[in-house]
Amino acid sequence: MRQPGSTIFPGAGTVAQDAARPMPGPRRPTSLDEVIDLLLRQGLGERALFGPAEPGEDRDPDAARRAARRAYREMARLAHPDVAPAGRRPEAARAFARLTELWEAHQRAAASAPARGAAGRGPAGRGPADRDVAAREGMVLVGRGGAAYTVGARHDRAGGRASACCEIATLYRVARVVPADGMAGTDESRCVVKIARSAGDDDLVAREAAALRRLARLGDPRYAAYVPRLVDTVRFREGQAPGATRRANVLGLLGGLSPRVPSPSSRNRELGRPDDFVTLAQARAAYPAGLDPRDVAWMWRRLLVAIGYAHRAGVAHGAVLPEHVLIHPAQHGLVLVDWCYSAVPDPADGAVVGVQPRAGGADDPSRRIPALVEAYADWYPPEVARREPPGAATDIALASRCVSYLLGSADPARLGGAVPAPIRRFLTGCLLPSPSMRPDDAWRLLAELDELLGRIYGPRRFRPFTMPSPSP
CATH class of the missing domain: 1.10.510.10 (Transferase(Phosphotransferase) domain 1)
Incomplete structure (x- = not known):
């Protein structure tokens, strides 16, 4: 069974505070006290904790990603409030929140880092690494029905504090939509495009589309607001490999509220x-x-x-x-x-x-x-x-x-x-x-x-x- 990367918690960290420090590799604390010291007392950033996000001539990128994930999991296990002694749970919770903020920042930096060599590898070696996030801005994707969607900036659900699908995918705002009938497009869109970071996970994006279609077709419409709305699906080419076709889902931007139970109002x-x-x-x-x-x-x-x-x-x-x-x-x-x-x-x-x-x-x-x-x-x-x-x-x-x-x-x-x-x-x-x-x-x-x-x-x-x- 494939193992997608760890679920990401909210927040963002900073690289600058660690840029000048030597980076022998991810930290490996062995106790809650050590984790608290690194995160709350020394105030280390993601670069010091997990290693550089960008590829290096002397580092195997896959090995570096595995080492970073292992370091995060070990620190998360030590600092999780559920396993901390009762009297130390508030302090553990602060350390855990900071840890997940820094892991989010490391993941973002790794996703946007330019690859070295002919081809990078995605998380856990599942496929080509995601291209630079900024490089996708301005791409035009054509959906199944012929509508054209211009990819905008990265979109984070929950007010930029958490991307709710960030184990395998990145969400982008749709900057402009041109309908299939050729009528004038609009720059006002309440849609996002969801693209897997690794081409090896495109089957999971397709699985989501199939599930949302079935829910829209067979589900009770009174409760449709409890799930995202699938607007369209897209097939597109990315990279130099011949015949390499990627998948993406166009989803309605979360802005509606789920109806109350038992009857919507x-x-x-x-x-x-x-x-x-x-x-x-x-x-x-x-x-x-x-x-x-x-x-x-x-x-x-x-x-x-x-x-x-x-x-x-x-x-x-x-x-x-x-x-x-x-x-x-x-x-x-x-x-x-x-x-x-x-x-x-x-x-x-x-x-x-x-x-x-x-x-x-x-x-x-x-x-x-x-x-x-x-x-x-x-x-x-x-x-x-x-x-x-x-x-x-x-x-x-x-x-x-x-x-x-x-x-x-x-x-x-x-x-x-x-x-x-x-x-x-x-x-x-x-x-x-x-x-x-x-x-x-x-x-x-x-x-x-x-x-x-x-x-x-x-x-x-x-x-x-x-x-x-x-x-x-």
């Missing part, structure tokens, strides 16, 4: 700015000790709606993880993004994702989750590693990890007394090892959750949720 479809959205990872980083369960409740409910919407259309998301769930704090909206890891266990129209399907039958790759997100490999339920087609219980387990993580720990057994015991037991039941023992219907689980929350907190009422202002 026009107020909740009002447009918001794209930078009004944050990822669940950002929400958790803003509250290192965990969010209030009353705030998590609406995120949990909406996440089950998004999953239930997809399952009724026959699509399993396959990677319900903190960076792939965007929320609108003020309006309580939610969008489940990055469908590159999705699967369709049964391609028949009218088929739903429910009870764990049997692994037998035709060996159709689209029935299985194609790849793991490396940074969250231990979050996946066992059936994914066994290469079994996913059932509803697979996405439900991943969503339950997200909820538990928001509350303070990805393991419900480690949640503190601030989380009511019935909620801890509810989450534990969604994370049992065997898929046959877990819930297999997101809509039915939502009804059970509503009943549980009603017993604990009483009738539902709107509770404002705010993200603290970032420190200067």
